Amino acid sequence: MSVPLTPWRRLVPTSEDYRGLRSRWPRELIAGLTVGIVALPLALGFGVASGAGAAAGLVTAIVAGILAAVFGGSHLQVSGPTGAMTVVLLPVIAQYGLLTVPLLAIMAGVMLVVMAITGLGRVVDLIPWPVVEGFTFGIGVIVAVQQVPLALDTVKGESESTLLSTWQAITHTDWSRAVAPLGIVALVIAVQLIVQRLWPRLPASLLAIIVATAVAFAARLPVATIGQLPSGLPAPALPAMSLSLLMQLAAPALAIAALAALESLLSARVADGLVTDAPRTNADRELLGQGIANIGSGLFGGLPATGAIARTAVNVRSGGRTRVSAITHALVLVVVIVALGPVVAEVPLSALAGVLILTASRMMNFRIAGRIWRTTRADRFTFLATAATTIVLDLIVAVLLGVAMAAIMSLRHMAATSSVRREHLPVHTPTGLVDFPSHELHDTVAVYRIDGALFYADARRFIDTVCSAPDAQGVIIRAHRMHVMDASGAEALREAVRTLARRDIDVVVEGLSPQQLATAVATGAITESQHAVDLPSAIDLMCSHIEVPGRALTRSFTTQVFSYGVFTQDHVHKEVYGRRLSGHLDSLPGYRLTLIDVPDPSVGTLGVDRQPAAVPGNEDDLIAGMRYEIGESELAAIEEVNHPLFEKVWVKLASGEEAWVFVAKEPVSRGTVSR
Structure with missing residues (x-):
């Protein structure tokens, strides 16, 4: 790894050094x-x-x-x-x-x-x-x-x-x-x-x-008095040297x-x-x-x-x-x-x-000493120890001791302010309210959130907490609020994942920074396939690992529930009217069209377009209607019409035909739906 060099212009004397001298x-x-x-x-x-x-x-x-x-x-x-x-x-x-x-x-x-x-x-x-x-x-x-x-x-x-x-x-x-x-x-x-x-x-x-x-x-x-001074200075000369002396x-x-x-x-x-x-x-x-x-x-x-x-x-x-x-x-x-x-x-x-x-x-500024005295006990102790060591021992020893003590106090504070706790869904995230797609997941997937740091002083507490879920089939570890993870923290994560794996419990880690993810992968704590960028993605990934009753919808459809429509059998460029699902149109990418057979003779097929359903900033186009080009691929079945997340809505096509379309009963976030 190369060492960044200081720009030379910051090291060279300039006329600015003498500003105001006049x-x-x-x-x-x-x-x-x-x-x-x-x-x-x-x-x-x-x-x-x-x-x-x-x-x-x-x-x-x-x-x-x-x-x-x-x-x-x-x-x-x-x-x-x-x-x-x-x-x-x-x-x-x-x-x-x-x-x-x-x-x-x-x-x-x-x-x-x-x-x-x-x-x-x-x-x-x-x-x-x-x-x-x-x-x-x-x-x-x-x-x-x-x-x-x-x-x-x-x-x-x-x-x-x-x-x-x-x-x-x-x-x-x-x-x-x-x-x-x-x-x-x-x-x-x-x-x-x-x-x-x-x-x-x-x-x-x-x-x-x-x-x-x-x-x-x-x-x-x-x-x-000072007394007599030397009368002259020696001439400059290079001192004698040898390789062994150097x-x-x-x-x-x-x-x-x-x-x-x-x-x-x-x-x-x-x-x-x-x-x-x-x-x-x-x-x-x-x-x-x-x-x-x-x-x-x-x-x-x-x-x-x-x-x-x-x-x-x-x-x-x-x-x-x-x-x-x-x-x-x-x-x-x-x-x-x-x-x-x-x-x-x-x-x-x-x-x-x-x-x-x-x-x-x-x-010896007693006013500043008083200000330090009114802060924390750790700062008071650090100040006194540094001052006393400077007086009694040595300057360098004093500074090194003071820095070491301050570091220890900071680590204690970091450990005290860090935590690993069980989290119960639904929770609010930047993308909205996130919940499991079915009630069964609340009983089979345990969610833990790390706050602060995961480092050597907190490693054992992390392992004991995460491995305490008795009946879970899966564990999601939320690390989006974890600011520090050292080698001991990565090893603690690896030990927790291995302990859970021996109990046939799947683990998904969410929200690691790129550097933290690289450390976790390099130390063998997790693989990249066990990491998700956010909670909805983590839930979606977890659902792909464990068996949960009642999963009936395809991920390609339910991940973007706002892109939907009912089409007649010709499947070509039909304009449809749909219900806009507010709060779920913020720059979400489109998906490949998936045709879903609907067990209702009055309905043709239900599709999701790969193209974006609306241009960001013009999401109201969904209400006015969008033109979809439908292909025939990736068939998947819906087991029941009355799904807990969706309801049938009667719509009228631009061609004058009428049919059923399935829309969400409540706004849901990506990842809250099953595959």
């Missing part, structure tokens, strides 16, 4: 400047934490930041090194060495490009809302907790767990020295809140950092690509939810942008990159609405390295912690 460029530049200042210590820190060094972190933030902004599918996303990626990289570096990191970035980038071309970006849309919100809430907690060591000017703990590491930092804090950095944190948060309240158009984060830096410098507060790194590269895809798409989705005045993310193009960004980062000796939720949130809060802000943030890092290194070196780390703590608090 009026927005000042705010975009300011937002980019703010994000650049916030991203600087993060880039340096994640580079050091990964073991690749501060320069690798800067390269990743600059190269990946620009490429992802230009080629990506989000107008708001800011990309670069992240804590989650660092956690994934550490064991890989320990096993394969530091020199493999650029190659891993390139390999993961190629995989992301393939994901984009094959349209896998849309998979993120399948992640339930409680999972996304739980993930976001948990990330907010983690980001805030990660800032505690910076806010206290203390050394980060050695534990790989964020919570344990932070607790270790708190227990080793010199509280006499922590007063000044905590004051800077409080000052930054206060300035941001005041500026956002009184002057919402100003870049609150940047102003808060400037104020805090000025206060710390003027008062000579004993606080840790095969060894395939699995970790796939894990990195999966993390980059998941974190980037969720980050973009979170950003989309923060604003209403920016285009929505193109998921496939975002994967393409992240792939190109990782390839570029690897060529420059950088780390694998992803969309960064914290920096993206700062970008949104600072007013960024186009790609220019993300591009500007990367250029700011270049300028900082080249020209402003000494100035930025004086920025207190606790000031950056204050910015990120406030940003993280806004990611």
Whole structure:
């Protein structure tokens, strides 16, 4: 089966990416400047934490930041090194060495490009809302907790767990020295809140950092600062590789690509939810942008990159609405390295912690959490489990667990809302009221209707219910309201049919979709001859399988009871007048003429024409009379004149002759009559 490729025009940058920039460029530049200042210590820190060094972190933030902004599918996303990626990289570096990191970035980038071309970006849309919100809430907690060591000017703990590491930092804090950095944190948060309240158009984060830096410098507060920056970037080069090395790194590269895809798409989705005045993310193009960004980062000796939720949130809060802000943030890092290194070196780390703590608090949206809490118990549990797992364990584990839990809850709900029940005719259908053609069929044919799904969670109940008919000669299974049937459902259908067959009970299944019918036939559950498209056809098919007393009329006649007439012995082009049977003329096809011997000497023969009895929309022609061409074939007998469904009507032919014709006493649907 071929994989549908994403149209290239949806993946290529266009001028539409920068619509509205003419009026927005000042705010975009300011937002980019703010994000650049916030991203600087993060880039340096994640580079050091990964073991690749501060320069690798800067390269990743600059190269990946620009490429992802230009080629990506989000107008708001800011990309670069992240804590989650660092956690994934550490064991890989320990096993394969530091020199493999650029190659891993390139390999993961190629995989992301393939994901984009094959349209896998849309998979993120399948992640339930409680999972996304739980993930976001948990990330907010983690980001805030990660800032505690910076806010206290203390050394980060050695534990790989964020919570344990932070607790270790708190227990080793010199509280006499922590007063000044905590004051800077409080000052930054206060300035941001005041500026956002009184002057919402100003870049609150940047102003808060400037104020805090000025206060710390003027008062000579004993606080840790960013410090000296690297003076340059490495030249691009293709890392050393071999076939055996590529095969060894395939699995970790796939894990990195999966993390980059998941974190980037969720980050973009979170950003989309923060604003209403920016285009929505193109998921496939975002994967393409992240792939190109990782390839570029690897060529420059950088780390694998992803969309960064914290920096993206700062970008949104600072007013960024186009790609220019993300591009500007990367250029700011270049300028900082080249020209402003000494100035930025004086920025207190606790000031950056204050910015990120406030940003993280806004990611912990208690209003949305309250809305989820007022929904179902399953959604509440999914939200809490995802958030808790994000905080305690890992981002990827949290999302996978949340999706798995949501899937289990959905299956439980599907099973609870699905049913198999006995149905008693007559019933209303789109073609009218449908009933068995004789009373005896009510006692000999059992009808069951499936609602919802027939899948593994409901298979045993289906088998027990359908096989419970004690005295039936036939079973009709109505599946027109069955929306889902998996392999277990098809196997349950096969087992039920075989169980009934051992009891000499015929089975007809009605209303399967083409895909469901193909599955049922392929698994041997039924044959195509056991399937009917609707209930009347299913009844008609069942009547051909079982013996029912009193069946006297031919199917070719009774299937279209409105086409009838009495003809004299010449059998050629006689116009007849008949009684119109309302409600049974809706585009029904005609049938081949059948001559029926009528046991009444005053009546010649009763015929049904293959040609349509009336043109759709002009059914009244039946009342005015139709011209029939009669042939002589397919003779069949009527056993009794006084059939329960029909009565004799005296008609006058156009030739002046008079005769009897049999018409239905009540309107009946195709399939309600016997053969």
